[in-house]
Amino acid sequence: MTITALPLVPDATLTNADANYYTCPVNTTAVVKRAVFTNTSASAVTITANVVRSGGSVAASNQIITSQPIAPQSTYVSPELAGLTLSAGDAIHAVASANSVVNFMASGIQIV
Incomplete structure (x- = not known):
């Protein structure tokens, strides 16, 4: 088993x-x-994020962040995603209320 720390969403x-x-x-x-x-x-903008399990699709049932407001020139550190375990094929989807104004970075580990 190999554990690698890396940017998941650089x-x-x-x-x-x-x-x-x-x-x-x-x-x-x-x-x-x-x-x-x-x-x-x-x-101000809002963000929404889903954790889509392998073979699934975006739906209200897999929404993990719902219309979270972020003030102008501010940062939101997500407690909802921290510690989340993903299996092969699982995905993180996201959307913002305004185009091209929210940067997203995520770090974590991959276990092979």
Whole structure:
């Protein structure tokens, strides 16, 4: 077994349409250690995130962050994603209420 610490989402900018930002690789388990969302705009925005299990799709039942407000020029450190375990094929999806103004980074470990 090999455990590797790495950026799961090294540097992403959320869009105002749902997108997949991380998928756990085959034969791997991942654990999110920290996930940070930063609003770079002069206006408040909201973010929503889903944890989609392998073979599933985005739905209200897998929403882990729902319309979380982030003030202008502020950062949100997600307690909802911290410690989350993902199996092979599981994915983290996210969307922002405004296009291209929220940066997203997540770090963690992968176990192979």
